[in-house]
Amino acid sequence: MIPTEFLLFAFLMVIALMISRLRHLFAAAMLSGMFSLVSAGLFTLMDAVDVAFTEAAVGAGVSTILLLGTLSLTSHEERQRPIRILPFVIVFLTGAALFVGTLDMPAYGDPQAPIHLYLESDYVRGTQAEFGIPNIVTAVLASYRGYDTLGETAVIFTAAVGILALLIRGSGPEKGADS
Numbered sequence: 001m002i003p004t005e006f007l008l009f010a011f012l013m014v015i016a017l018m019i020s021r022l023r024h025l026f027a028a029a030m031l032s033g034m035f036s037l038v039s040a041g042l043f044t045l046m047d048a049v050d051v052a053f054t055e056a057a058v059g060a061g062v063s064t065i066l067l068l069g070t071l072s073l074t075s076h077e078e079r080q081r082p083i084r085i086l087p088f089v090i091v092f093l094t095g096a097a098l099f100v101g102t103l104d105m106p107a108y109g110d111p112q113a114p115i116h117l118y119l120e121s122d123y124v125r126g127t128q129a130e131f132g133i134p135n136i137v138t139a140v141l142a143s144y145r146g147y148d149t150l151g152e153t154a155v156i157f158t159a160a161v162g163i164l165a166l167l168i169r170g171s172g173p174e175k176g177a178d179s
Contacts (some may be wrong), residue, residue: 005108008042025071033064050141054152062159069166 015035022028036059043052106113127139141149 005042005045008038008045011038012042023077025075025077026068029064029067029071032067033060036060036063049137050145050149050152054156057156058159062156062163065163066166 012035015031015038019028019031019035022031036055040052040056040060043049043055110116123136123140123144127133127136127143131139131143133139133142
């Protein structure tokens with residue numbers, strides 16, 4: 001049986017390939033939102049709920065709205081341009097460097113991974129005694145990773161303010177329309 005993580009990752013690869021092949025920008029924007037939503041599901045399965053929440057809010061929500069807003073002001077079809085090789089080389093080299101960087105990592109879910117040997121026991125034992133919070137996930141997000149969670153909240157808030165600013169700016173009468 002195929003683990004769910006691999007199935008979702010395969011969906012991500014298919015969606016990414018579909019996005020790269022599309023010429024209709026509305027469909028590409030919708031698929032980008034789907035990509036973010038599937039990514040959020042994958043993050044949830046990997047026990048990164050805070051990252052999943054941020055991905056769903058910013059990636060699937062705010063980014064999709066911004067893309068659709070941009071499409072309402074521009075063309076809906078991509079214009080053909082000559083193929084440039086340098087961006088592909090840069091992406092390939094970056095991907096290869098990231099892949100090489102993961103070769104010495106422990107296997108996913110390995111109980112002998114450093115995080116399970118050192119940090120996990122401190123989190124499990126320390127949350128109730130240090131913070132008085134019975135829920136370990138809440139204690140980790142609110143206390144141990146408080147700055148990270150604050151940063152993610154700031155990203156979501158900034159994105160919401162940016163969307164509101166764009167909507168408010170675009171809803172008024174156009175300058176020079178009466179003259």
